[in-house]
Amino acid sequence: MEMLRFATAGSVDDGKSTLIGRLLYDTKTIFEDQLEAVEKASVQMGAEYTNLALLTDGLRAEREQGITIDVAYRYFATPRRKFIIADTPGHIQYTRNMVTGASTADLAIVLIDARKGVLEQSRRHGFLASLLRIPHLVLAVNKMDLVDYDQQRFFEVRNEFRDFAAKLNIADLTFIPVSALHGDNIVDRSANMEWYQGSSLLHHLEEVHIASDRNLIDARFPVQYVIRPQSDQYHDYRGYAGTVAGGVLRTGDEVTVLASGFSSTIKSIDTFDGPVAEAFSPMAVTIRLNDEIDISRGDMIVRPNNQPTVAQDIDAMVCWMSERVSLRPNSKFVIKHTTRSTKAIVKDLTYLLDVNTLHRDDSAAELSLNEIGRVQIRSQVPLFFDEYRRNRQTGSFVLIDEATNATVAAGMILGTLS
Amino acid sequence: MSFDLSHLRQLEAESIHIFREVAAEFERPCLLFSGGKDSIVMLHLAQKAFWPARMPFVVMHVDTGHNFAEVLEFRDRRVAELGVRLVVASVPEAIDAGRAVEETGPRASRNRLQTAVLLHAIEENRFDALFGGARRDEEKARAKERVYSFRDEFGQWDPKNQRPELWSLYNGRIRMGEHIRVFPISNYTELDVWQYIKDEEIEVPSVYFAHRREVFERDSVLLSTGPYVTLMDGEEPFTETVRYRTVGDMSCTGAVPSSADTVDKIIEEVAATRITERGATRADDKVSEAAMEDRKREGYF
Numbered sequence: 001m002e003m004l005r006f007a008t009a010g011s012v013d014d015g016k017s018t019l020i021g022r023l024l025y026d027t028k029t030i031f032e033d034q035l036e037a038v039e040k041a042s043v044q045m046g047a048e049y050t051n052l053a054l055l056t057d058g059l060r061a062e063r064e065q066g067i068t069i070d071v072a073y074r075y076f077a078t079p080r081r082k083f084i085i086a087d088t089p090g091h092i093q094y095t096r097n098m099v100t101g102a103s104t105a106d107l108a109i110v111l112i113d114a115r116k117g118v119l120e121q122s123r124r125h126g127f128l129a130s131l132l133r134i135p136h137l138v139l140a141v142n143k144m145d146l147v148d149y150d151q152q153r154f155f156e157v158r159n160e161f162r163d164f165a166a167k168l169n170i171a172d173l174t175f176i177p178v179s180a181l182h183g184d185n186i187v188d189r190s191a192n193m194e195w196y197q198g199s200s201l202l203h204h205l206e207e208v209h210i211a212s213d214r215n216l217i218d219a220r221f222p223v224q225y226v227i228r229p230q231s232d233q234y235h236d237y238r239g240y241a242g243t244v245a246g247g248v249l250r251t252g253d254e255v256t257v258l259a260s261g262f263s264s265t266i267k268s269i270d271t272f273d274g275p276v277a278e279a280f281s282p283m284a285v286t287i288r289l290n291d292e293i294d295i296s297r298g299d300m301i302v303r304p305n306n307q308p309t310v311a312q313d314i315d316a317m318v319c320w321m322s323e324r325v326s327l328r329p330n331s332k333f334v335i336k337h338t339t340r341s342t343k344a345i346v347k348d349l350t351y352l353l354d355v356n357t358l359h360r361d362d363s364a365a366e367l368s369l370n371e372i373g374r375v376q377i378r379s380q381v382p383l384f385f386d387e388y389r390r391n392r393q394t395g396s397f398v399l400i401d402e403a404t405n406a407t408v409a410a411g412m413i414l415g416t417l418s
Numbered sequence: 419m420s421f422d423l424s425h426l427r428q429l430e431a432e433s434i435h436i437f438r439e440v441a442a443e444f445e446r447p448c449l450l451f452s453g454g455k456d457s458i459v460m461l462h463l464a465q466k467a468f469w470p471a472r473m474p475f476v477v478m479h480v481d482t483g484h485n486f487a488e489v490l491e492f493r494d495r496r497v498a499e500l501g502v503r504l505v506v507a508s509v510p511e512a513i514d515a516g517r518a519v520e521e522t523g524p525r526a527s528r529n530r531l532q533t534a535v536l537l538h539a540i541e542e543n544r545f546d547a548l549f550g551g552a553r554r555d556e557e558k559a560r561a562k563e564r565v566y567s568f569r570d571e572f573g574q575w576d577p578k579n580q581r582p583e584l585w586s587l588y589n590g591r592i593r594m595g596e597h598i599r600v601f602p603i604s605n606y607t608e609l610d611v612w613q614y615i616k617d618e619e620i621e622v623p624s625v626y627f628a629h630r631r632e633v634f635e636r637d638s639v640l641l642s643t644g645p646y647v648t649l650m651d652g653e654e655p656f657t658e659t660v661r662y663r664t665v666g667d668m669s670c671t672g673a674v675p676s677s678a679d680t681v682d683k684i685i686e687e688v689a690a691t692r693i694t695e696r697g698a699t700r701a702d703d704k705v706s707e708a709a710m711e712d713r714k715r716e717g718y719f
């Protein structure tokens with residue numbers, strides 16, 4: 001079975017958690033005891049309907065405040081696909097949790113309340129989805145029941161978002177009018193909106209084409225761990241374990257090892273279940289080479305005529321996630337990129353981006369919590385990277401604050417500095 | 419060539435990646451093994467991740483003393499086969515040593531004590547990363563937890579202040595005394611676990627399959643009679659064909675009526691079931707809406 005990871009996004013109260021609850025309910029993925037618990041809690045809170053949002057808002061604090069604070073992961077399957085859902089918070093204060101949920105998504109559903117139209121958070125999340133290069137975006141115009149299922153209102157919201165989206169890099173954008181609360185256009189096409197000719201949300205989730213979203217061109221194998229059994233049977237065994245981060249690697253392939261630059265050929269690609277002829281993303285395998293080369297964690301096995309950028313100066317977009325410290329020129333951090341961790345210094349904050357207007361403020365002195373900007377970073381040792389838009393794995397990094405060990409930034413590489 | 423991986427192979431690759439990441443970045447990891455299906459799957463994945471080498475960490479069982487005999491036997495055999503070291507953190511020993519005090523009464527549970535014993539063992543062994551077999555589909559507090567879940571020097575989880583976790587770039591940096599709980603099978607559902615057990619031909623203890631057993635009903639859960647429980651007034655033992663969906667402390671883990679005596683039949687049953695694994699089988703979760711969140715905060719698995 002195929003697997004699709006998707007995340008919900010959008011402003012507070014636009015109905016993300018309700019939508020997930022509805023999807024689970026209508027696909028009969030909610031268990032009786034869960035539903036019973038949610039019904040009881042709804043009654044206790046004095047709600048008119050069973051509050052399906054409580055299916056994902058599982059923390060005490062979330063129920064008390066009636067909002068989502070952190071990502072909840074939920075699962076369901078249809079005969080076509082297994083789905084992993086990340087239900088993310090809409091509140092601006094918890095943007096970093098939204099980014100957490102969205103970073104691995106194949107698809108994002110941005111919800112908009114039909115009455116309110118496109119809000120700042122809708123734009124922020126639409127922008128973040130494009131920044132994170134989530135390949136597919138669905139704009140769900142929700143609460144259609146509250147605008148009498150009006151086609152005109154749907155078009156207005158759609159056009160408003162489309163105008164904004166035109167300035168972003170969104171490869172695949174689909175608009176669906178829904179009512180999460182009542183289930184219109186969630187699993188089945190709604191009888192209340194005969195004018196809508198497109199797919200229901202679930203149908204879209206089942207059919208959207210994701211097989212070509214991976215990079216199968218640039219072979220990248222970050223070495224994670226060196227396997228040396230030190231047993232009699234495997235006395236001389238030396239394998240490089242890792243997860244393929246791009247392209248296809250085959251037995252017999254000529255390869256170059258970064259950082260050393262030495263070349264060799266692939267002797268075998270091992271797994272517990274026996275050797276395989278080829279490995280591609282996201283397979284986790286162990287590679288053996290025909291030559292004895294000194295290789296350790298943080299090195300990368302690539303093809304000689306298709307190599308990543310090897311550099312210490314990195315031009316990147318970052319999403320800042322710390323309330324304790326801000327990002328300023330000369331700030332120092334630990335950078336974690338593929339399997340390599342090293343120190344890094346911020347050389348320059350090129351600009352701060354206003355996610356509402358997409359205006360670039362090049363006079364900004366710092367980035368604080370939930371702000372997005374373009375930065376120049378220098379790492380202590382060279383990193384082997386690709387542009388994030390070409391490869392989400394070799395193009396992404398996080399920054400860690402050494403004083404607190406907190407993850408303070410998500411980074412997406414644009415390139416190196418010339 | 420299509421370069422497709424099934425969802426089970428994708429989940430497996432994700433787990434293996436996590437195991438290797440921890441082995442590379444931590445000094446003293448440890449795998450929590452209860453003998454239940456999730457930890458059995460986890461152990462199997464660990465074996466795959468490092469093959470042909472042995473997994474570079476010890477295995478720990480937090481033993482409440484209320485075990486199914488066949489599960490203990492299974493644990494010891496598996497550990498011997500893999501040639502890994504087993505650490506047993508024992509609740510009865512902690513009680514004898516005065517580090518823990520047994521609850522009293524017929525509803526006494528060693529659940530809370532387990533947390534104290536676990537934290538003590540972590541400290542004593544200076545473990546810095548602990549693999550747990552929790553899945554996010556099990557419970558709503560678990561649905562919120564990161565793959566790398568940070569614990570402070572008191573072993574506590576702060577659900578309102580979790581580290582962002584981006585892509586597959588896990589942040590395992592900690593100070594002395596802190597640790598990370600790592601959940602390599604976070605994204606498996608109960609059904610995925612059984613399908614994986616089938617695909618991989620993984621052996622599981624016999625209590626998972628339908629068998630005749632003397633049970634009684636308490637709080638709408640079927641508990642096994644035996645040395646670890648005292649019947650209360652009105653509780654009548656009867657014999658039923660049951661199986662276990664989870665395996666834990668015998669005094670609070672319930673059986674479900676079932677005739678599924680093969681993995682295939684279990685898969686069919688799990689696919690059709692309308693009650694969650696914990697709802698059907700765990701007396702300890704019925705205490706309150708947020709029972710799991712509260713226990714997790716204190717350092718529970």
Ligand SMILES: Nc1nc2c(ncn2[C@@H]2O[C@H](COP(=O)(O)OP(=O)(O)OP(=O)(O)O)[C@@H](O)[C@H]2O)c(=O)[nH]1
Nearest residue numbers: 012013014015016017018067068090143179180181
């Ligand atoms: N009438 C109507 N109400 C809806 C609909 N969808 C959601 N709601 C209501 O809107 C309110 C907020 O819904 P949630 O699902 O909690 O919103 P959310 O987007 O998850 O909010 P955060 O996670 O806190 O950002 C609840 O009272 C829902 O019942 C809808 O389609 N129609």
Ligand SMILES: [Mg+2]
Nearest residue numbers: 016017067068
């Ligand atoms: Mg929500």
